Amino acid sequence: MNERNEPGLGELLRYVSDLVEHGAEEHYRQMGLQYRARYTPVLRAIQAGAKTVTEITARTHLTQGAISQTVGHMENDGVISRHRVEDGRKSSIRLTPHGKELVAKLNQHWSATFAVIEELEGEIGHPLRRILEDAAKALERQGFAQRLTHIKLGQPRGIDQ
Template identity: 45%
Template sequence: MSPKEVGIGELLRHLSDLFDRDAERIYASMKLGVDYRARYTPVIRAFGDGPMSIGELQKIVRVTQGAISQTVKLMKEAGLLEAADSTDQRVSRVDLTKLGRSVKATLTAEWEMHIDVINDLEREIDVPLREALAEMISALERKSYFERIEEKTKTEGCGIR
């Protein structure tokens, strides 16, 4: 099957799996004192100077509420995050633990190297992939994929609905 015959979700999942698989091999070789998973990276990178709510993390990391909640739970179990005080009991807040801050400090230089490798990959394929993906996201935020399918169904009479 050619890439033009495959859905973008399939290609993105496969690309993500390729990156995550090798990133986890790299993290495992670093002896961080924790079983560090690639899915923790966007969460741990989101932290600045203090606690964050689950909603704040969700907006920064841009995943579903369920995905961020599951990742936060795993990170708490791994000792990277802990519950933080909140002035509003309806809002769960978390913060990096001492271990979490140490892991973030150690990985910061590593992530810079990863970005360099991604830059090299984009030059190799001669496609600014991150820019293209950001543009696709912006387009879908303006008009959802669902709306676009509905529109095509109405104008072209295609689909099974």
């Protein structure tokens, strides 16, 4: 048991995520934008050529449900519009004129964001993005629940079991 009550991995990840998101949202306010940080992965995927929720999901590390919910908010905020494709089963997502104007303003912010991430990684002496990517890949190979089961059963660590 953790007697010193140190924060767990999930708690630390959420805390760092909140610090980053709140800082970004404060900067959006300073820029005079009514913008939600959760729109960023969707907008960046659209910029990269994604046209449907499925394509956006494939380009992000978010669930289809989270993307669908975010797309709904973005549509309500007038950032994107949906248009039925030929077979009628899916809809194509496009930036509205407001969305295009927003992205033009955000491109400079996103460049600065990646510069800040590089600065942060230099300050802490760790390639934070690489560490998180490696952790995600390891958990994709063997999930956290499976790892817990192995520990509880006293089984040796390994993904081949």
